Amino acid sequence: MNKVSPSTTEPCAEVEIDYLELDKIIEQEFDNDxxxxxxxLQAIQKRYNHLPQPTxxxxxxxxxVPYSQIYGVGTFYATFSLEPKGRNIISICLGTACHVRxxxxxxxxxxxxxxxxxxxxxxxxxxxxEGVRCIGCCSLGPVMKVNEDIHGRIGADKxxxxxxxxx
Amino acid sequence: MKIQSTEELxxxxxxxxxxxxxxxxTKVLVGMASCGIAAGGKAAFEKAIQDFPDGNGVQIRQTGCxxxxxxxxxxxIAETGKPRVIYQKITEDKIVDxxxxxxxxxxxxxxWILGQVRDPRSLMEDHLENPLREVAPIEKIPFLEDxxxxxxxxxxALRNCGYIDPDSIEEYIARGGYFAFFRxxxxxxxEEIIQIIKDSGLRGRGGxxxxxxxxxxxxxxxxxxxxxxxxxxxxxxxxYMDRSILEGDPHSVLEGMLIAAVAIGSNHGFMYVRNEYPxxxxxLVTAIKQAEKYGLLGENIGxxxxxxxxxxxTGAGAFVCGESTALMASLEGQVGRxxxxxxxxxxxxxxxxxxxxxxxETFANVPAIISKGADWxxxxxxxxxxxxxxxxxxxKIKNTGLVEVAMGTTLRNIIYDxxxxxxxxxxFKAVQTGGxxxxxxxEKYLDxxxxxxxxxxxxxxxxxxxxxxxxxxxxxVDVARYFLDFLKEESCGQxxxxxxxxxxxxxxxxxxxxxxxxxxDVELLEELGDMVAKASLCGLGTSxxxxxxxxxxxxxxxxxxxxxxxxxxxxxxxxxxxxxxDPEACTGCRLCAxxxxxxxxxxxxxxxxxxxxxxxxxxxxxxxACKFNxxxxx
Numbered sequence: 196m197n198k199v200s201p202s203t204t205e206p207c208a209e210v211e212i213d214y215l216e217l218d219k220i221i222e223q224e225f226d227n228d229x230x231x232x233x234x235x236l237q238a239i240q241k242r243y244n245h246l247p248q249p250t251x252x253x254x255x256x257x258x259x260v261p262y263s264q265i266y267g268v269g270t271f272y273a274t275f276s277l278e279p280k281g282r283n284i285i286s287i288c289l290g291t292a293c294h295v296r297x298x299x300x301x302x303x304x305x306x307x308x309x310x311x312x313x314x315x316x317x318x319x320x321x322x323x324x325e326g327v328r329c330i331g332c333c334s335l336g337p338v339m340k341v342n343e344d345i346h347g348r349i350g351a352d353k354x355x356x357x358x359x360x361x362x
Numbered sequence: 363m364k365i366q367s368t369e370e371l372x373x374x375x376x377x378x379x380x381x382x383x384x385x386x387x388t389k390v391l392v393g394m395a396s397c398g399i400a401a402g403g404k405a406a407f408e409k410a411i412q413d414f415p416d417g418n419g420v421q422i423r424q425t426g427c428x429x430x431x432x433x434x435x436x437x438x439i440a441e442t443g444k445p446r447v448i449y450q451k452i453t454e455d456k457i458v459d460x461x462x463x464x465x466x467x468x469x470x471x472x473x474w475i476l477g478q479v480r481d482p483r484s485l486m487e488d489h490l491e492n493p494l495r496e497v498a499p500i501e502k503i504p505f506l507e508d509x510x511x512x513x514x515x516x517x518x519a520l521r522n523c524g525y526i527d528p529d530s531i532e533e534y535i536a537r538g539g540y541f542a543f544f545r546x547x548x549x550x551x552x553e554e555i556i557q558i559i560k561d562s563g564l565r566g567r568g569g570x571x572x573x574x575x576x577x578x579x580x581x582x583x584x585x586x587x588x589x590x591x592x593x594x595x596x597x598x599x600x601x602y603m604d605r606s607i608l609e610g611d612p613h614s615v616l617e618g619m620l621i622a623a624v625a626i627g628s629n630h631g632f633m634y635v636r637n638e639y640p641x642x643x644x645x646l647v648t649a650i651k652q653a654e655k656y657g658l659l660g661e662n663i664g665x666x667x668x669x670x671x672x673x674x675x676t677g678a679g680a681f682v683c684g685e686s687t688a689l690m691a692s693l694e695g696q697v698g699r700x701x702x703x704x705x706x707x708x709x710x711x712x713x714x715x716x717x718x719x720x721x722x723e724t725f726a727n728v729p730a731i732i733s734k735g736a737d738w739x740x741x742x743x744x745x746x747x748x749x750x751x752x753x754x755x756x757x758k759i760k761n762t763g764l765v766e767v768a769m770g771t772t773l774r775n776i777i778y779d780x781x782x783x784x785x786x787x788x789x790f791k792a793v794q795t796g797g798x799x800x801x802x803x804x805e806k807y808l809d810x811x812x813x814x815x816x817x818x819x820x821x822x823x824x825x826x827x828x829x830x831x832x833x834x835x836x837x838x839v840d841v842a843r844y845f846l847d848f849l850k851e852e853s854c855g856q857x858x859x860x861x862x863x864x865x866x867x868x869x870x871x872x873x874x875x876x877x878x879x880x881x882x883d884v885e886l887l888e889e890l891g892d893m894v895a896k897a898s899l900c901g902l903g904t905s906x907x908x909x910x911x912x913x914x915x916x917x918x919x920x921x922x923x924x925x926x927x928x929x930x931x932x933x934x935x936x937x938x939x940x941x942x943x944d945p946e947a948c949t950g951c952r953l954c955a956x957x958x959x960x961x962x963x964x965x966x967x968x969x970x971x972x973x974x975x976x977x978x979x980x981x982x983x984x985x986x987a988c989k990f991n992x993x994x995x996x
Contacts, residue, residue, distance in 0.1 A: 232695030233678050237637070264696070271697045271854075273679030274637050290599030291794060291830050292756035294844055300982050304959070307979075328681055328848065329599035330638055332397045333754055333828075334431030334762035345400035351983050352957050 210247045210279075217250060221257050229258045232268055236275060245276045273328075281316045281323035283361040286340040290329035293336035297351070301337045302326070304351040308358065322358070364657025366665040368544045371535060378536035382526070383482065383493035384442045388420045390461055393436040393524065395427035395609040396641050397602075403435035405454040413458050420461065426610020428524025430511055431763040433476060436524070439464045445500050446479040469500050477506035484521040486538030486733050511761050511780055516742065518750050519567075519603075519726040520766045523610030528645050531652040534613040540658060542732035546621045547664050555625035556582065559728065561736035563748030568593055568684075568721030569799065569825040571747075571814040574728075577718060581626050581708040584716035588628040590619050591712065591719040593689060594635040594642065597681035598797030599848070601828035603752040604722035606764055608635070608642035611726070612649035616672065618725025620658070621732060623670045626718055631672035634689050637679055646674055681798075681852035685900050686711075686719045688854065699854045700900035721826070723752055743769030747813035757794075757830040758785045770811035773803065777831060788833040792916070796825030798845045798852075799905030801912030802838060821912045823905070837934035838917040839924050843871040845909040853902060860903030863894035867910060877937040879925035884914055933995035936980045940996055945970035947992035954984035954993065 220238045225231040235258075239250050246269050255262040269275045287302045305324055309317050316323040332338045335347025339357070346357055365371050392398070392407040407422065414420040428436055433450035437460060440446040444467075449460050452474065460474060469475065478500055481492045499505070506512055517523075526533035534540070546555050560575025581588060592615060596604040607615065619631045635643050650672055653659040661669040680698045682688045688698040690712045711717025727749060731739045740748045747769040753776065756762050760782035767776060773793060777783065784790050792802040795812075801822035803810075810816050817824050832841070846868040855861045867890050870883050891907030898904045914921060923929045930938035943954075943963070950968040955961075962978045965971030973984070973993075985993045 228695075230693065230695045231675075233692065234676060237676065237678060260695070267697050268695070271680065272677075275678060289848070291797070291828070291844070292600040292754075294599075295757045295830055295832055295836055295841075297982065297986070303979075304981065307959075327638060328597065328679075328852070329601070330396075331596070331602040331605040332400050333600050333602050333756040335397055335400055335434075336756065338400070345396065347397070347400045350986065351981055352959075352987075 210243055210249075212243075212247060212249050212253075214253065216242070217253060218257075221254065227258055229260050232258065232260065232265065233272065236265075236269060240275060245279045248277070278316075279320070281320045283322050283342055285322055285324045285358075286327040286330065287324065288330045288332075288336070288338040288340070289326045290333060290336070292333035293338055296336040298337040300351045301339065301349055301354060304354045305339075305358070308355055321362070365540075366657070368541065368548070371540055371544060374532055374535050375538070375541075378532040379490065382533055382536050385421065385440065386442070388439065388441045388461075388465060390414075390420060390422045391425040391438040391440075391524075392422065392457075393427055393434060394424040395523075395606055396639075397431045398427060398434045398436065399641075401431075401434035402453040406435050406437070406452055406457040409454045410457050410461065414461060420465075423527050424529070425526065426523040426528050427606045427764065429515075429520065429606075429764040429766075430476065430761065432761050436476070438479075438524075443497060445497055445503075446482060446494060447500070447503070448476045448479065448506055449474050450476040469503060472503065475503055477504045477509050477512075480505045480507050482525060484525065484537045485518065486521065486541075486730060510782065511763070511765070514771065514775060514780055515766050516750050516768050517766050518730050519607060519614070519723050519752050520764065521611070521730065522614065523606055526611065528610050528612055529648050531613060531649065531656060534611070538733065539613055539729070540617055542729035543617050543620045543624075543658070544664060546624050546732055547666060547668060552582065552625045552627060555621065555732070558732060558736045559625070562731045562739040563736075563743070564724065564727055564731060564739065565747060565814060566721055567723035567727070567751065567826070569598075569796065569823065571824070574720060574724055577708060577720070578622060578626050580706070581716050581718040584709045586715045587630070588626055589712050589715060589717040590622050590626065590628045590631045591690070591693070591717055592619055592631070592633040592722060592725055593684065593686070593719055594633055594639070594722050595677055595684040595689060596636060596639075596722070596826065597684040597852075598826045598828045600756050600794075600830045601754050601797060601826045603754055603764060603827050605639050605642055607722050607726050607752075608639065609645050612642075612645045613653070614726040614729060615722055616649060616653055616659070618720075618728035619672065620663075620670060621728050622718060622720065622725070624668060628718070629669050629671070631670060632693055632712070633672060633674045634677060634683070634693060635674060636677040636683075643674060643676060650674070681848075682854050682900075682902055685902060687900070689719070690717060697854075699856050700902070702899055723827075744811060744813045744816075746815045751812065751824070751827055753812070753827045753829045755781050755829050755831070758788065758833040758836070759783070759831040760785055767812075769813045772809050772811050774808040776812070776829065777808065781831070784831065784833050788835065790831070791834055791836055792832045792838065794822075794830040794832060794841070794909070795828065796823035796908070797828050798849050799823060799901065799908055800825045800828075801908045802832070802841065802916065803912075804916040821908065821915060823908070835932055835934070837875075837930050837932035838913045838920045839871065839930070840875055840932075840934045842910045842913045843868065843875055846871060846906070849902065849906045857897075857899040857903065859894050859897035860899065860906065863890055863898075864903070864906050866890060867894070867907070871910070874921070874924050875930075875935040875938075877924075877928045877935075879921075879928075881925070883925060884918070884921050888914065931995060933982070933985065939980075940975060941973055941978060941980065941985060941993055942996050943971050943973050944992050944994050947990050949990055949992070951989075953987050953989070957983050957987050959983065
């Protein structure tokens with residue numbers, strides 16, 4: 196059977212930070228308020244696909260929170276990543292209802308199809324596979340989310356076809 | 363315009379109630395909560411708008427989840443003077459035909475029809491007449507209210523979901539919204555509101571089950587800037603009641619928070635919504651903006667000196683942040699670590715100020731209770747648990763979805779009558795309630811009524827309402843392992859019993875599932891479980907052993923089979939079973955061979971097939987695909 200074919204784009208090495216934009220996020224959107232730390236980090240991650248270290252150091256100065264504390268928050272919460280993620284994020288639901296309906300088998304199928312071998316991101320940065328503890332669409336289990344698209348009622352046999360749609 | 367009186371509110375109600383129940387054009391409502399969208403509702407919605415653009419005699423509108431998720435996308439069509447019909451499984455390829463068939467009064471394709479509505483009014487609208495009272499029903503189409511899924515349900519928290527456009531505050535007001543708030547603000551003293559909630563018997567719907575009235579009263583007594591916090595973190599896997607309320611009827615929660623603010627004396631509200639619910643956040647942002655526009659949030663509400671503002675904060679993927687102290691730490695931009703509750707959060711919570719935290723469903727019940735009275739609410743349910751509860755009925759069940767029933771309804775009623783029984787006619791094994799803090803309930807207890815106390819007696823908890831049905835293909839040892847794996851990841855790590863205890867229990871269970879279980883393992887699990895339950899700092903730890911202990915208690919035979927015989931007869935633990943094709947049952951249809959990703963099955967057409975054990979990766983695709991039960995677990 197055909198595996199999903201790898202594409203040829205190279206992953207980027209250095210991230211260029213737009214500090215003006217970062218200022219706008221921290222000051223205007225989130226009032227320079229340290230209580231908004233989690234939401235500021237979410238905005239940074241949305242922009243750069245992960246949390247680049249220079250942004251965290253800059254943030255520490257701006258909102259007067261020790262870098263160690265920001266690092267703590269960045270590594271505590273599951274949605275944050277300090278490493279660049281792939282172009283397409285696959286979130287496989289690991290909730291109980293999906294598990295009982297065969298979610299584990301679907302996850303294995305995805306790992307197999309993408310040749311992940313224990314890694315989270317494919318070598319060509321096309322896909323990152325993450326486990327989510329519950330997407331909240333339990334009646335459609337097993338559920339898999341790719342970027343913003345939710346795919347429900349998926350069997351292990353449907354995985355390849357779905358993934359082929361994402362570059 | 364800012365609403366300053368009940369009379370002004372009434373004007374809006376009358377105008378929009380007429381629009382809602384006597385629309386001037388045919389109205390098509392498409393279920394657009396996350397599950398509806400995932401099932402194809404958005405594509406259907408867009409197709410409908412394309413073919414029936416606005417102004418062409420048909421209006422296409424969105425609505426929330428009406429509960430029967432198994433048959434999503436759900437579409438409801440209504441027209442003044444005609445029956446109101448709900449169609450099921452209406453994807454993009456069917457919606458245009460469905461709309462046309464309604465316009466032509468053609469109701470012959472009964473496969474598409476779930477039912478017709480007898481009475482669309484909510485329980486807050488008894489002063490209104492049933493808008494369908496003079497409409498002749500369609501012959502041979504059942505009434506929705508009589509179908510097994512709906513006939514036993516009582517919708518209080520879900521009263522508006524699936525009936526209104528969640529992005530329309532006017533439609534919320536049309537069905538009685540914000541009247542309870544005005545009554546609380548203008549006609550009652552704060553102590554009176556608290557007494558009503560106390561007398562109603564409302565207990566926290568997030569799982570804790572603490573008396574809401576007592577919590578409000580205690581918070582009101584403490585000095586300082588008080589906060590009203592809504593816990594919309596809904597982390598229990600398998601539970602999505604709160605998501606549906608937030609996506610289908612966000613104003614019911616805002617109104618509940620406003621009433622609490624008046625009762626307790628607070629000007630600041632916070633909603634903590636989990637990151638995995640972006641649509642809920644979007645709908646809440648819209649709802650808050652609308653409430654502000656109408657002067658229902660902000661300064662000098664209703665012409666009084668009461669002011670209230672709500673801030674939305676999102677989570678970032680941490681189950682432990684559903685715990686109240688961890689949630690408040692997260693709201694302060696910190697790591698979500700719980701603290702010991704020698705001093706309760708109603709005294710010192712967010713920013714060390716008195717904070718009242720309630721769950722989404724708890725808040726959604728409040729306006730109904732203020733409207734219809736404490737006695738009405740307390741008249742439903744059991745001695746210890748009043749009112750109704752929303753359950754998410756999921757797993758190996760035919761009719762998956764959200765159901766709201768009176769407390770005391772039996773598990774059997776919910777699973778078999780409402781739920782339609784086990785999927786694919788397989789054998790029922792257990793129902794798991796209460797999420798990772800709960801337990802697995804075997805068949806012998808199916809006649810228990812759901813309430814806070816009954817389920818605790820047999821080792822489980824009612825929890826937030828997740829109800830996951832498991833069948834013969836579920837391995838109960840694997841379920842215990844699964845929950846511990848979840849909790850190990852989600853544990854904040856600060857206290858030894860939880861961090862180390864759960865890890866070691868998981869190690870033992872993993873060994874058992876891999877075939878290396880030993881005599882004494884079960885006893886060790888029980889001993890460790892006892893310690894973790896007694897010595898952990900917060901609820902995550904203290905309730906972590908529940909799934910393990912209930913499965914040991916009720917399914918000891920499966921543990922013994924794993925440990926002594928090295929066998930997993932449910933066909934889950936890969937090292938402890940293999941698949942084989944039964945030559946007597948196999949018809950040679952080739953389906954399994956075609957689907958097998960490893961090409962491990964060979965055979966001629968119409969001849970019994972053979973499974974090559976060397977190539978088999980036990981992915982279960984063949985087992986699920988076979989229509990003749992020829993693939994057997996050994």
